Amino acid sequence: MLTFCLSALICCTGAVPMTSYSAESSPRISSSFIQNWYCRDWSPERWEQEFTAAGEAGFESLILQSSYDIVRGECRGEKHDPESYPSAESFCIFPSAVKADYHSSQNGGDALELALRAAKAADMKLWIGTVSDDMWWNYGWGQPDSYFVDWCGDNAKLSSSLIAEIWQRYGDEYGEQIAGWYYTNEVWNIDAACEGSDGGRYAEIIGGNIRECLESVKQSCPEKPVMISPFYNKDLSSPQQFGDFMTDLIYRSGFRFDDIYAPQDGGGRDYPPEVIRQWAVEQKSAVDGRMRFLINHECFGSELKAMPVESFVKNYSATADLGEGHIIFSWNHYYAPDSGLNRQFTEFNTGAVSGDVNGDGSFNVADLVLFQRRLLAVSGAELSDSGAADMCRDGILDVFDLCAMRRALIKK
Template identity: 25%
Template sequence: MWNKIRFSILLIILISVFGFIYFNSPLRANKDHPIITGSFIQLDMTQHWNNDDWKNELNYFKENKMKYIIITNISQTQGNVTKTCYKSNIPGYKKIYGNVDPVELCLKNAEALNLKVFIEPNFNSDWWQILPDNYSWLNSQMNRSNIIADELYKKYHSRYPNAFYGWYFPYEVDNAKFTKASEFDNLSNAINLHLNYLDSKKERLPILLSPFMNSSAGSSKEYASNWQYLFSKTNFKNGDIFCPQDSIGSGRLKLEEVNSWYTALRKAVDKKPGMLFWANAENFDYVNNSSVPLDRFLKQLILESPCVDNIICFSYSHYYSPDNINSGFNKEYSYYVKNGKLPDRKLGIPQNLTISTLEKNKFKITWSSPENTDDICGYEVYRDNVLISRVIVQRKYGGSPERFSKSIIDIPLLKENTSSYTYTVRSLGFSGNVSKPSDPVTVKVDAINKLPHLLSRNCKYSIVPSPHEKYNDINLTKLTDGRYSSTNSVKDNALVGWYNEAVDVTVDLGKIESVQQFMVSYLRDPIPWAELPERASIGVSQDGINYTPIGLLRIPSVPFSDRYGSNYKIYLTLDKTINARYVKLTSVNKANYYIFMDEFEIRK
């Protein structure tokens, strides 16, 4: 009896504690379903828009209860050359986009619809190559931004006083590039240079910052601490807005990480009285550079809304607007805004799935649409129930029309004990709903038969060129020591990496051997720019001077669902043995990517 009483008391205490934590946490649920209240528009997309186009676009904003527009690319600098999309009187600046003034058209229509616009004065694209401790460069950008902001304010604010609402600070900071207090000091000094100038000119409006974050580069606590430090050093005022990108579309955060990062940043913002905390939700998918179905986007809003004061997105106009893509996205989102849920629509099943063999273990997969395609935005292709491809309707501006095809090429990774694959296709709806699968089609593939005699264990080898200094192999032992990476991350010490270079790894077997099979273990981890090679080949030699090419490694297709680090063991097996002492692997990198490998095996 006493045990039951003690258990009941303990249960009441636990419920009370949980309730207190929950209702005092930014993670508590909102009463209303979350919606976005604004969006970025990059003005290069609008270069051919007239007044009616702007009116139509901003009416979509109004109909979906949006209030804010953030316009960027108003003036763009590269090196010392600055181009403006409005007619500037600053000497040396060049007008682009003909006679169209998208700033004027945006503000004019926003004023009529009672929408508020944040304006980016200037951005120098050299930012992505500049080191964070280069304070003189960043300060010089603020000086240019100040002059342009002054011109923009004088040119437009008096005519559109309600629409011209705020400024946007375009230099995006992240926790991979900015890690030290001294770097945040430089950033704070630059921001103050900008804010103090606007104050002195009586042009100080709310300013919005939108940095991004990368969970593979550090922790939410570290990032929040750095921003709290910056807030303490910077002359922000009531109504200024800290609006981090949720980094879901770019893949730098996973959905399950969003709460912890926004909760940590919420605490940092709360240390700066008067500052607002917004989220910038990304409605695109980096894997196929396309619009994301609404189910994922709404998950972002649901996860972020309890932590923030407001949510905007990048970018409704680019990825969901009927002016730039199939109207189904806007139709489904508008339904959600009005009803608090996505519509439940049954989709037709793809028909006539056909697999043709292009060459050995390489297949062309084709299908036809169901009779009714009204609610379909694309198709998903599955191999043994693994999502390998998502074909989705493309944007008019920024998309690739040829990508929306009812046909894909698949080169499956060959594995041990796998001699066939079964394919199916499903229709994909704008809300992320899918149809039942098509009739399956099974194809035969070559199963890998790993040969028993490993010849290369602990053999010496040479590497040309040397690996990247962060991913080195100083003792030239990692690629033949039998140690595979355990974490599928570029941080794993078993891996060796090269950036943007073709690589030769030449193994000396110590004597002439009969060789027949070659295996290279590559890491693919797209967020830190690690990709499979463009191509790879094997050559052999008996004297180390004259090499005979014997074959290409078969680089497999990467499944759409492989979004983070994965290991790919790629084999080349000859029909018969060949004599060699030296075996050379040549891997040709994709431009501006890393190659990582942890083992190169030679067998017979």
């Protein structure tokens, strides 16, 4: 039954266009980050492509990591002093009333509207991040100083004003597309905070910053959640110390039950699954019903190269039972359609079965027969999942995929 005339097929078939597939099961990973610098000049068509491809990979939303970036440049004085960075530039993804050196080359400077429009067309959602400021990474070592206090105050005011302005500008038309807000400052296991030598000052200062942002959300769109995504360096503290710090920070921030704590899993530092789980367990204990708990999985290694999907799956499995949901940083950089790893990731994420072109959940001879009929352009021979037929993973459906499908069935 598996025998067929390849020569006849080669003569009478051409490539079949691929169409998007739909999976019955819920995706394992529901959302992926996207960065301001990467997408701020995308055309409307490019945004549509991104959301379409993300939907095909199983995502329900994208997370815009920031809407306003401050790139400090060269330091010419004390690194903790913002005045020491005269070459600092600001980039805003929409034409905000807040001064910025650059917005976007598209849509009159309004790339955020393009993103929301594309999300609406794709029936997906967009999380919107606040302010990314290089100065954040100059603090968090030793005891908090006056620079840090002042910076946190200024950062909170800027972030809060952007939240209010974005909602006022886009809420009426795109309120359904805005999934919530992402708190861009990545909190980590700061040494003094984790060992307790700061007397709780870091939790107090950062908590005050977060609380001001939360108040802006409550005033503009109280039903929208806020997400944070802390990370850790296992050489700076113990998991228990970090958990204690996070418990204090969550209390001082005033997070609500629907807000989200999504810790970075540490895969990007090449931490093994057992370490990833240990740190996730302690952070989940810190959240302890105060917030929703998701896991943010990194899909790159320490050399910033794409992590093999097999390794990603092992890291995911280490915490699969801990999070009520899972997100990824960053699919569009490492597992996007042109990465060569997209199909493998998509199969994992959606539960799709390679070769299952009729969509019945298994790969068998019926799939081979259907695909052969489709290549021969037999009337009524339509594939439920054309992506599953791309056995060669080259984006083209042809007789070579049919040969690969036959080999896979024989091996099976």
